[in-house]
Amino acid sequence: MGGPACGDGVGRAAAVDFAAVFAALPTAYLLMSPDLTIREANQAYLDLLGRTREELIGRYVFDAFPPAPETLDADGVNPLQTSFERARDTGLPDHMPLFRYEVLDQGTGRPVSRAWSLISAPVLDESGVTQLVLQRVEDVSEYLAERERLAENRADGSWARLDGLEADLFARTQELRAVLASREAATRRLAAMAQVVLQLAAAERVADVTDILAGAGLAAIGADGGAIALRDDDRGVVHLTLTPSLGERAQRRFGTVRLDSRLPAAWVARTGETVVHGSQAEAEAWTAEMGEVIEQSGQRSWIVVPLATGGRLLGSLLAGWAVERTFTADEVDLVQAFAAQCAQALDRLRTLALERRSAERSRQLAEQLQRSMLSEPFQPDHCQIAVRYLPATGAGQVGGDWYDAFLQTDGAVSLVIGDVVGHDVAAAASMGQLRSLLRGIAVAGSPGPAQVLDTLDTTIAQLGLATYATVGVGRLEQTAEEVARGVTRLRWASAGHPDPVVLDELGRLVDVPGAAGRLMLGVDRTSTRGEIVLALPRGATVLLYTDGLVERPGSDLDVGAERLDRAAVELAHLPLDELCDQLLDRLVEGRPTDDVALVAVRLHRQDRPRPAEAGPSRVPEAVTEPGGHP
Structure with missing residues (x-):
């Protein structure tokens, strides 16, 4: 049989539809789950039983077909159920050569006794565990009815004719056995193929x-x-x-x-x-x-x-x-x-x-775009600023979070933390736009945090930027008298963003009251936001963060915020960079499912030598000294 056996190999293979094959089988088949719930029945089965799919699918088989009392054995056990369970539990086909059952005659509406030859075959998974139970039903009622009729007529002396018919019946029985053996083999192949299809559907490599x-x-x-x-x-x-x-x-x-x-x-x-x-x-x-x-x-x-x-x-x-x-x-x-x-x-x-490759390329692009705009912060002379950023684990799941720190023209230090809605390249691009706009607004006239956010919200609407974001803006400011006393004021406003965690010089939590008007950006350009002001002593620590640091699937956000508070207090004695690293280690398990951005600020203590990480003693040209004049 050399050479091509089939010229239409591609078409024939692609045309195989096992659901259609199952439905078209001329012999009745019923498919059940291991708990004997009906999963499917072919048309031959429905015709034989006089039932519809809607009446059967999803029902326990013996709720759909309650056993008659006369079908139970001496101990009240249903032999058909025993056959199903034996095939399921042993992983081998189970035969019932003869089983009588009453079905509804579709013509008269009356129950009619039928005789069936049954085979129950398991469908196994790759580990040999039964996933489905397949039952084949062969109706042998006509054979048995003919034999019983002839037996009743033996008294008329027609022994020869009866012997001949019995011999013919025996021959037909042998033929039936051969057909049943062939169908049993087909059943096994069908069960094996069903197992293969299940395994292929789960393949990952x-x-x-x-x-x-x-x-x-x-x-x-x-x-x-x-x-x-x-x-x-x-x-x-x-x-x-x-x-x-x-x-x-x-x-x-x-x-x-x-x-x-x-x-x-x-x-x-x-x-x-x-x-x-x-x-x-x-x-x-x-x-x-x-x-x-x-x-x-x-x-x-x-x-x-x-x-x-x-x-x-x-x-x-x-x-x-x-x-x-x-x-x-x-x-x-x-x-x-x-x-x-x-x-x-x-x-x-x-x-x-x-x-996956496309998503990974998208994730890498978004991460590179985002990191390119998340530069190292400057270092003022009166405080240290540390930043951290962790991209999300999932492919393409980066792009929304950012931080910033810069000087305003009056010498105040602006601190920004934000989170654009979305996690993709578009979110990273929107983040870049908002970051640039906010910087421009903040350095023009040195407005306070609330005014910065309100102006940014109006600008978003005016420019038609289809984006939403939560943003928190802090401003570290001092008068000349406050510089002498070693006091720094934190002015804070929020557009839907979590409030900062503030620790005093002893590492104790400082209460941060919520400011009025906290609507996120991009929702209502006419909304206004309030501010709060906190006096911070030398040695105080301020932590700004995005919700990726505290949010966990299946856990309340408030629970995560409480974990952050406890960890910050426990780690407050550490140098600022080490504090940031330890916070991430404790609160983020591996790479997070959402971006994490963190800005940490620590005011230098007045009673200690100026630390090495302190910034320049003079501010840039055209920037006013804190509490003084240009």
């Missing part, structure tokens, strides 16, 4: 698909070994992954094959045609290289089918047998059906890999 081929896949198609060959069009080759049964030597020798090769793995991947070799002679007649393939792999007959989906050829699937044999059309169809399922899984994995 290409290696998983190959592992399924080496396990449940070979069992489903009855092969001794196999391989998956995937096209690499950039290099003009196909890469083969062989099942362990074919040996490491075969994998090393045929792991990569040129796409233009005559070997079936490459030829089928290139043309989409199916190749069947029933013997070594046929294989070598196809190409002499098959002699080495057979020697290395130990497989003497082959079915090679395309892996195709959506009109695209992904590669080929090889199924091998250790003995020479003649393949039926059904066997070729089964391998093609398996290949169709593999192709769908591989295409899904390929698409998922592309999406």
